[in-house]
Amino acid sequence: MKIITISREFGSGGRELGKRLADHFGIPCYDHEIIDLVAEKQGLHKDYVASVSEKSLQAFYPTTIGHRFYVPNTFIRQSVDITVEQQNILKELAARGDCVIVGRCADVVLEDRRPFKMFVYADTASKLRRCAGRTKAGEHLSDKEIVKKMRQIDKERADYRSLFTDEGWGKPQSYHLCVNTSGREIKPLVPGLASYIEAWEDTQ
Amino acid sequence: MKIITISREFGSGGRELGKRLADHFGIPCYDHEIIDLVAEKQGLHKDYVASVSEKSLQAFYPTTIGHRFYVPNTFIRQSVDITVEQQNILKELAARGDCVIVGRCADVVLEDRRPFKMFVYADTASKLRRCAGRTKAGEHLSDKEIVKKMRQIDKERADYRSLFTDEGWGKPQSYHLCVNTSGREIKPLVPGLASYIEAWEDTQ
Numbered sequence: 001m002k003i004i005t006i007s008r009e010f011g012s013g014g015r016e017l018g019k020r021l022a023d024h025f026g027i028p029c030y031d032h033e034i035i036d037l038v039a040e041k042q043g044l045h046k047d048y049v050a051s052v053s054e055k056s057l058q059a060f061y062p063t064t065i066g067h068r069f070y071v072p073n074t075f076i077r078q079s080v081d082i083t084v085e086q087q088n089i090l091k092e093l094a095a096r097g098d099c100v101i102v103g104r105c106a107d108v109v110l111e112d113r114r115p116f117k118m119f120v121y122a123d124t125a126s127k128l129r130r131c132a133g134r135t136k137a138g139e140h141l142s143d144k145e146i147v148k149k150m151r152q153i154d155k156e157r158a159d160y161r162s163l164f165t166d167e168g169w170g171k172p173q174s175y176h177l178c179v180n181t182s183g184r185e186i187k188p189l190v191p192g193l194a195s196y197i198e199a200w201e202d203t204q
Numbered sequence: 205m206k207i208i209t210i211s212r213e214f215g216s217g218g219r220e221l222g223k224r225l226a227d228h229f230g231i232p233c234y235d236h237e238i239i240d241l242v243a244e245k246q247g248l249h250k251d252y253v254a255s256v257s258e259k260s261l262q263a264f265y266p267t268t269i270g271h272r273f274y275v276p277n278t279f280i281r282q283s284v285d286i287t288v289e290q291q292n293i294l295k296e297l298a299a300r301g302d303c304v305i306v307g308r309c310a311d312v313v314l315e316d317r318r319p320f321k322m323f324v325y326a327d328t329a330s331k332l333r334r335c336a337g338r339t340k341a342g343e344h345l346s347d348k349e350i351v352k353k354m355r356q357i358d359k360e361r362a363d364y365r366s367l368f369t370d371e372g373w374g375k376p377q378s379y380h381l382c383v384n385t386s387g388r389e390i391k392p393l394v395p396g397l398a399s400y401i402e403a404w405e406d407t408q
Contacts, residue, residue, distance in 0.1 A: 119376065123377070172323065172325055173325065173327070177382065177384065178379075180377075180379065180381065182380075185407060188403045188407050189404065189407075192396060192397075192399035192401070192402070193396075194396075195395060195396035195400075196396030198396070199392045199395065200388065200393065200396075202392065203393075
């Protein structure tokens with residue numbers, strides 16, 4: 001059984017790496033598919049699920065409300081439901097067979113399946129270049145704004161992880177391999193990584 | 205030009221990984237050789253150089269003295285000399301051609317040669333097992349004592365690094381690849397790593 005989980009800094013190319021590794025091994029890669037499944041099961045819009053699927057429960061509080069005791073119960077309830085549903089779906093997907101899972105704290109949720117856990121990161125300049133290539137039409141953000149957004153998203157991912165484990169997000173000890181993609185294309189790095197993962201699995 | 209530097213937690217197998225990677229590429233691996241060269245050039249005993257070669261300058265102060273202003277100038281002078289000599293030797297070795305260098309903050313000292321920078325680490329249980337296999341004859345340390353020694357050595361390496369750079373020891377951002385050797389033999393991991401390093405070099 002080969003389950004590969006990918007935690008990643010925003011803009012590091014972790015998602016592309018996941019897709020390419022999955023293609024290399026001829027196994028599925030789950031990323032946005034997880035959001036679609038959660039949305040479907042919870043009867044929620046997938047944009048909403050996407051916006052909260054890797055945030056800590058605190059992040060669900062509308063910032064305009066300000067004080068926690070004003071937060072309607074439905075917000076709390078819904079955020080817990082999404083988190084639980086997401087865990088169930090991760091377990092179902094892993095039970096189907098070998099796969100790559102990007103994000104969603106899958107490395108911790110699926111710990112009992114002994115996944116190969118990767119962390120993908122890069123320096124700020126490289127992440128900025130990668131983000132510049134995928135801005136939405138009509139969206140004009142300065143580099144400063146993009147860096148702020150990247151940090152915020154990474155912070156939310158770290159907070160989301162802290163719901164499940166004390167093993168810190170982005171700390172080497174939480175992963176089997178940490179890959180710095182700074183200044184590199186993802187594609188040529190895949191065969192070497194795949195060969196390393198295979199050696200790792202073989203010596204289990 | 206392929207210079208590979210290996211930073212490593214004590215007991216993680218980083219030195220073995222360095223030797224095996226060097227063998228794989230057919231290039232030299234410098235580890236204790238650096239100490240011998242420093243000792244020779246400085247006219248010092250190599251055991252003494254070995255004991256201080258990856259410590260911060262503070263670590264040179266004899267602990268029995270207690271107050272810094274009592275430290276004889278010769279201690280300070282000698283520690284600075286060893287640090288400077290070690291840097292010169294690293295640069296000379298790198299100038300000779302492709303090589304693997306273990307420790308000695310070579311990744312920072314040789315930054316202008318754009319080395320491939322690795323960090324090798326493992327969980328405590330794995331490091332204990334590895335250390336148990338190489339205790340000196342007549343040396344009987346409890347697991348607790350070995351863990352204390354491992355932490356102390358890693359702390360000294362981190363402090364030594366802080367002489368050269370603000371990029372923290374053991375932080376992913378300081379390296380190109382962080383490799384967790386927990387529960388694994390080093391040998392089978394080498395071909396995959398070598399293939400990854402070659403792809404990295406090729407896309408430079």
